Amino acid sequence: MFEEFNVNNLEKMKELLEIKLKESKEQIEKLLDLENKTYDNFVKPYQEIGEYINEFLTPMFHIDSVKNTEITTKVHEECLPLISNYSTELSQNVNIYRALKDIQDNGNTSLNNIQKKVLENEIRDFELSGCHLNNNLKNRLKEINLRQSELSHKFSQNLLNATNSYEMIIEDYEDVKEIPESDLELAKFEEDDKIKYKFTLQMPSYVAYITYGTNRGKREEIYKAYCTRAPENGKIIEEILALKDEKSKILGFDSYAQYSLSTKMAKTEDEVIDFLYELAKKGKVGGKNEVEEIKEFAKKDGIEELKSFDLSYYSEKLKKEKYDFDEELYRPYFEKESVLKGFFEFLNSIFDIEFKVSNTPTWDEKATAYDIFENGKLSSKIYIDLESRKDKRGGAWMNNWHSYYVDKHNNTHLPTAYIVCNFPQSTKDTKSLLRHSDVVTLFHEMGHALHHLLSKVPEPFVSGISGVAWDTVEFPSQFLEYFSYDKTVLKQFAKHYKTGEILSDEAIDKIIKARNFQSSLNMIRQVEFALFDFKLHQKLYKNEEDVQKLLNEIRDEISIIKPPIYNKFQNGFSHIFGGGYAAGYYSYKWAEVLSADAYYMFIESENTFNKELALKYKKAILEKGGSSDMNELFFEFAQREPSVDSLLKIDGIIS
Known part of the structure; x- marks a missing residue:
């Protein structure tokens, strides 16, 4: 099959x-x-x-x-x-x-x-x-497309190589004393009869030190290493931008941004820019207040000038004090296998889909395949690979392999997909214990996967995620994310991996309350990235200096805490230079409006497990894939236009 x-x-x-x-x-x-x-x-x-x-x-x-x-x-x-x-x-x-x-x-x-x-x-x-076009221009486009593909792959490979080449070795326990035990265990090694600790730029390791590392100098050291990775990508960016601009002009567009919007739900450049500035305006006051709160908190440690490499460390301490919430204390309740089992049970309860382990080969012993059944009938397959490895690209993603469709002989083809994450590693002695933020990531990627796997569209080019406008493709993933903060859902799988104790109501309330901690600051950060991406593609920026100047201008205008001058964020911005988000990073927030508004219907129904509503969503959105424009499918589901206010309410930015 x-x-x-x-x-x-x-x-x-x-x-x-x-x-x-x-x-x-x-x-x-x-x-x-x-x-x-x-x-x-x-x-x-x-x-x-x-x-x-x-x-x-x-x-x-x-x-x-x-x-x-x-x-x-x-x-x-x-x-x-x-x-x-x-x-x-x-x-052509x-x-x-x-x-x-x-x-x-x-x-x-x-x-x-x-x-x-x-x-x-x-x-x-x-x-x-x-x-x-004429043959000369066709040939030039052919050359451009090939070179773009080569450069995108080189950009990602440079980033992976740089990530893997860095190690920060710490010998003094005082510098690691606040780091959670599970992370410390992974960092620990013995050399010359002495216990030492190794931290890398692999995401779980980097996050562990930047969030809990006691030594401020070491935090800056690993932060600087992270945000100065792959400086050679600066020249690659120059060439990528020049090629995209040339391609757009050949095809009759004024800019790559204009070219990009020709396949998206948003129709004009002004519409995108205005949308992003509206979010920035609504989040600016809250963001400033959030930064002031961190600054005041950090002064207790004698920090008179808060730096970017202090932000995660003091934010985590402040969150712990404010909500009595320490994400690390929850990790024993989010053991990887337990999370998956409970997550599958939740999805079955609302969407009528059942996951069963499939006896089929995978690429790594930590990757598992599952057959998915709908109403007792085999309907799709998913491969899930969640733990970080040195030979695995960083981040998290879903990738489609086969699509659902009915062929010319009337045979039905079933879909398959992969979910890949970089969660803490398990060993023979240590379980993979997730942070709640990892759980959120898992829900997000599963949202993408279900959008592809539950499709019932008979034509492959518009089945699943195929044919879905890029600025709405995040809608189903972000929608499913919201359920990872629901108390009833969390109780399905938040169980202590040793005792089996279910996470208490009080503890879950802290997760829910802490969800909107620094929500304005986080939104401003995403708007900063999106504006940089979109403006970068509105005209040709010819060199690294011009690219940096644009980023600095946006930071001056938008950022509430400015990163240091050495921060070369753009050289690691793989979404737009190594992936498909060029002039489309705004789509995360654009789609979030749809996802928040859809989830708000569950809030208003006062029932997260509202099966009638969930099946309506499954039928109107997930099963329809790219067969209609998403604004039409959303209207079919909600019977109204989406509202940005639902997003701002859920994020606690407006009441």
């Missing part, structure tokens, strides 16, 4: 890929030779060819992220030009474009809305790929 994960032929991947791409081109040529092209005999098989290539490629890209080696990097770099050339040639094939246009023009009465959406998206994307 499901294809098994297998990269045993990694060394032969280039050769195998060349064969697959050649076969695909031949199949497309046969489709183009058809005299009377219809949706069923042309568009349907054309989509299946695309799925076939994606299904073959995904494990290769995936293994490079989760088990990175010199071989995976080499294979990735070998295959990238083949994929880029193939994709560009395909997207004027014969496919004309065929799709003809089918669209001739099929208006016979096509259903989902089929019309497929054609609408594909025709738009062909036009955005320059299929209407």
